[in-house]
Amino acid sequence: MANAHHPAAPLGGSLVTPTTLLLAALVLVAAGILAVRFLFGLGAVTNISDGYTWGIWVVYDVVIGSAFACGGYTIALLVYILNKGEYHPMVRPALLASLFGYTLAGIGVIFDLGRYWNAWHIFWPGYAQINSVMFEVAVCISAYIIVMWIEFSPAFLEKFGKKELKKKLSKLLFVFIALGILLPSMHQSSLGSMLVVFGNQIHPLWQTILLPLLYLMTAVLIGFAIVIFEACLSSAGFKRPLEMHLLSKLSKLMIWVLAAYLAVRIGDLLVRGALVRMFEGSIEALMFWIEMGLFIAPLVILASSSARLNPSKLFIAASSLMLAGFLLRINSYLVGYEPPIGWHYFPSVPEILVSVGMIAFEVLGYIVLVRYLPILPGNVETTVAQIRK
Amino acid sequence: MSINRRDFLKGALAGVTLLAAAAPAEARPNNTMPAEAVGLLYDSTLCIGCKACVSACKDANNMPAEFSMDEHYWDSPLDISGKTLNIIKIYKEGTGENKDQEKDGFAFMKVSCLHCVDPSCVSVCPVSAMTKNPVNGIVGYDKEICIGCRYCVVACPFGVPRFQYDTPFPQISKCQLCRHRLAEGKYAACATVCPTGATLFGKVEDLHGEAKRRVALKAGEMSEFPRGNINTHDQSSHTAKAAAYLPKIYGEKEVGGTQMLKLAAVPFDKLGMPTLAEQSNASISETMQHTMYGGLIAPLAFLGALTYAAKRNVKEDEHEE
Numbered sequence: 008m009a010n011a012h013h014p015a016a017p018l019g020g021s022l023v024t025p026t027t028l029l030l031a032a033l034v035l036v037a038a039g040i041l042a043v044r045f046l047f048g049l050g051a052v053t054n055i056s057d058g059y060t061w062g063i064w065v066v067y068d069v070v071i072g073s074a075f076a077c078g079g080y081t082i083a084l085l086v087y088i089l090n091k092g093e094y095h096p097m098v099r100p101a102l103l104a105s106l107f108g109y110t111l112a113g114i115g116v117i118f119d120l121g122r123y124w125n126a127w128h129i130f131w132p133g134y135a136q137i138n139s140v141m142f143e144v145a146v147c148i149s150a151y152i153i154v155m156w157i158e159f160s161p162a163f164l165e166k167f168g169k170k171e172l173k174k175k176l177s178k179l180l181f182v183f184i185a186l187g188i189l190l191p192s193m194h195q196s197s198l199g200s201m202l203v204v205f206g207n208q209i210h211p212l213w214q215t216i217l218l219p220l221l222y223l224m225t226a227v228l229i230g231f232a233i234v235i236f237e238a239c240l241s242s243a244g245f246k247r248p249l250e251m252h253l254l255s256k257l258s259k260l261m262i263w264v265l266a267a268y269l270a271v272r273i274g275d276l277l278v279r280g281a282l283v284r285m286f287e288g289s290i291e292a293l294m295f296w297i298e299m300g301l302f303i304a305p306l307v308i309l310a311s312s313s314a315r316l317n318p319s320k321l322f323i324a325a326s327s328l329m330l331a332g333f334l335l336r337i338n339s340y341l342v343g344y345e346p347p348i349g350w351h352y353f354p355s356v357p358e359i360l361v362s363v364g365m366i367a368f369e370v371l372g373y374i375v376l377v378r379y380l381p382i383l384p385g386n387v388e389t390t391v392a393q394i395r396k
Numbered sequence: 397m398s399i400n401r402r403d404f405l406k407g408a409l410a411g412v413t414l415l416a417a418a419a420p421a422e423a424r425p426n427n428t429m430p431a432e433a434v435g436l437l438y439d440s441t442l443c444i445g446c447k448a449c450v451s452a453c454k455d456a457n458n459m460p461a462e463f464s465m466d467e468h469y470w471d472s473p474l475d476i477s478g479k480t481l482n483i484i485k486i487y488k489e490g491t492g493e494n495k496d497q498e499k500d501g502f503a504f505m506k507v508s509c510l511h512c513v514d515p516s517c518v519s520v521c522p523v524s525a526m527t528k529n530p531v532n533g534i535v536g537y538d539k540e541i542c543i544g545c546r547y548c549v550v551a552c553p554f555g556v557p558r559f560q561y562d563t564p565f566p567q568i569s570k571c572q573l574c575r576h577r578l579a580e581g582k583y584a585a586c587a588t589v590c591p592t593g594a595t596l597f598g599k600v601e602d603l604h605g606e607a608k609r610r611v612a613l614k615a616g617e618m619s620e621f622p623r624g625n626i627n628t629h630d631q632s633s634h635t636a637k638a639a640a641y642l643p644k645i646y647g648e649k650e651v652g653g654t655q656m657l658k659l660a661a662v663p664f665d666k667l668g669m670p671t672l673a674e675q676s677n678a679s680i681s682e683t684m685q686h687t688m689y690g691g692l693i694a695p696l697a698f699l700g701a702l703t704y705a706a707k708r709n710v711k712e713d714e715h716e717e
Contacts, residue, residue: 050561057477057558060549088702090709121544121559121566128523134541135523138682141547142522143689181710185702189695196688204516204551204681206651206673216684347555347670 015099015162015381018245022375026244030371037364040357041118049121052357058350059341066340067362068115070198071333073148074222074229076108078237079155080191081230085260087184094253096384099162100241101234103382106155107369113152115365116145140201147194154186162380195226202339210291210343211281213335217271221335224268229332231261232305235325239318241383244374250384255315258324262309265328269302294334294342301331423683426652426676427514429600433533434573435511435655436587436595437603439610440667441496441639442621443504443594445484449586453482453508456574456585475507478560481571482508482586487667496639496661503660505667506595508586509556509571510647510654511535512676517548517557517570519678525568526557533600533655534575539567553651553672573655583625590623593634598626600655607645607657613638652676 044052055062078101085091086098117123128134129145136142158180164173199222202209215221235254242249276282285292305324314320341352354362377383454461454471461471462479473480485507490500497503515535517526525542528535537557544566548557560566574584582588587597596603606626613619617638624631639661646664647654650672658669665671688694 046564048561048563048566053561055561057549057555060546060559087709088705090705092709119545121546122539122542123544125523125541125543128525128541128543131523133524136521138678138685139520139522139547140681140685141520141545143685145522177710181706182703184706184710185699188702188706189699192698193689193695200681200684201547203684204520204677206553206677206680208553216680219684219688344550347553 015096015384017166017381018378018383020378022378027371027374030367030374033360033367034364034371037361037367040361040364043357044118044361049119052355052361054352054355054358056350056352058346059344059352061340062352063354063358063362064115064119066336068119068365069112070340071336072112072115072365073109073198074195074226074332074336075233075329076105076112077191077195077226077230078233079103079105079158079230080188080195081227082234083158083184083187084227084230085257087181088188094257096250097234097238097253097257099159099382100237100377101230102155102159103162103376104233104237104369104373106152106159107372109148109152109155111365111369113148118361140197140204144194144197144201147190147197151187151190151194154183154190157183158187162382165381166379191226192223196220196223198222198336199339205344208345208347209339210284210345211279212276212284212291212295213339213343215275215279215281217275218339221268221272221275224264224271225332225335228261228264228268228328231257231264232325232328232332235261235321236329239322239325241377245377245383247383249318251316251318254318254321255312258309258315258321259312261328262306265302265306269306272299272302291338291343294338298331298334298338301327301334304331424679424686426674426679427528429513429653429655430529430531430533432531433513433600433655434578434583434598435533435600435603435657436573436584436597437607437626438506438656438658439594439596439621440503440505440658440660440662441594441641442592442636443484443506444592445486445504446591447484448589448591449506449595450480450483452585452589453571454480456577457481459569476556476569477558478562478566478569481569482506485668487662489666498662498666501662503662503667504594505660505669506586506658507668508656509535509573510554510650510656511571511573512651512654514652514676514678516551516553516651516676516678516681519682520547520551522547529575532575532578534573534578535570536572536575537568537570542568544568551677553670553677587624592636593621593623593631596622596626597624600657602626603657604645604648607648607659610638610659611641611643611645613641615640649674652679 040052049055053062053064082094082097082101086094117126120126129142160176161173196219199218202218203216235258238249238254285295304327308320308324309315451471459481460479462473462477464472464474473483476483485505487503487505489498492500492502494501495503511534515528518528518535522545523541523543525538526535526548546559548568549559557568557570559568577583577585583597587595603626615638618635619638620633620635622629622633641659641661642663644664646658646669647656652674660667
């Protein structure tokens, strides 16, 4: 049976490498910039204004950052809900990346909040305002971060030999797994819902009541893509063979979901009569073409089953899909957003460096933890043998 | 495993049924005007651009001066901002000679909060820092509650709430119709000092009646224009020739209506006022949100199905290990 996988094991190896040192340097630069932000205000380091008050610290660090952290969500959905146990070896690495992505998205929110010391108000009865989509996003993301740490705790418990506790937890784990599907379904769709209230301030190529569905479907798709992307990178970085049999099956599921997404997306544009807007000579129309091209490309690249066994094609398709999901979010939040007054926005260098520092922190943390904790599948030889079969 | 799948499908079906049952949740219509709603009537044709209202607003709200010139002699804001709640903007076309003419003319427009009947800022605020007074309808802000997320800044269709980017302890700035002065028996500072009655304070109902009266006037016809507070008549009215009003009361219908009404002789989009639908964005967003999450029925049903599936599949997983 496919569930008979090899237990995860720590990778070991040195933590101090040129890569980890570079990552640490990027994290330090971001920390320095953030110190300036907290001393002198958001305007001191960012290009945000009253026209574009949400810059990349919201749209990249939180909206896109959390979507890029959906690998754990998609894999858990496959393994535990759709009962596709063969993907079980992917659960822990995917969950770790998600845990980092979401925890950092949660921390990133604090950098952007003008009055961060009041942040707890959002959870406080009397202050909490349930009609606000942001209230729902904040509650679900926070709850999901806690749920993921619980889901992930068996890896720590194994490391520290707490067998009894691990056993007790594993009896209740299904509750957290279910919550771990519900919560991202809710907040990933709501990240799209947040835009509905902007009305005609969002270009018709993106403003639709179906935004929650589009955001949810692309979150699942990005989840697929990021798992393939990370598997390729960690196989190259840690010199481990790729689990091609799993990745190829996974990519097949991915392109079916992608086809469904494109049907919904284009169908919605047709029904609303907004599709013609793609032919107007505007930056919005151009960005729409690029976004759609990046969504359609993986469908073409991975159309044949032989292509799905080709690691470089898988990698390119996954990267294209991640970029597509990235652009959908950038386009709907920034490019397609037209403030009532003539403002412009492009992130400042320090602003970008903070986002880069967050990504560096994420990658660094991932490297440290897979070397230290039982996360990646152990007994690599058997995996190779399975591919040859 | 096949049994599993069938059971899962059954669970999923039950979930979908519950979802469908939750779906026809009442669509939330636009909120309605509070009975005692107060507001402003701004008449672009009466405005002479003296900016007494801008200055009085700064005094009444303890706002600092803002400089748009090299010499820092006097307050000279170009737009509302974290330091300015109210300004008068000017429209100019061609030679700019004739007042209240679209071609070769000029006109003024007051920019400040319109106090929507169904405000987006209140609907999106995650912490109730932005509130609508249920009696007088004033949209107020409490910085002690605010988290500084700026959802109100992005969501307002008029671009009204502004944020302070140059301080580590920022807050949102917006006109609150001098609600602190109402408590002292006074009214909005801008209307108090307006020499021509271009900015008039009072109950929205009465302001609306006055707006309709003006729109019906014939251009050039002599008429009385109240100043200050339309309800208390605390100031004498003045007599002037009526302008060629456009047959439009801005704020009557926009996003479900606003408590600030505007009259002009130059089209409102030329004066920087956006063209907006009658349905409020807040009602669309809240209807969507309540359809999905009303009573938490759908999420709980979904969670039930998920828990059921997860329990089955995690168990099987353990057996095999």
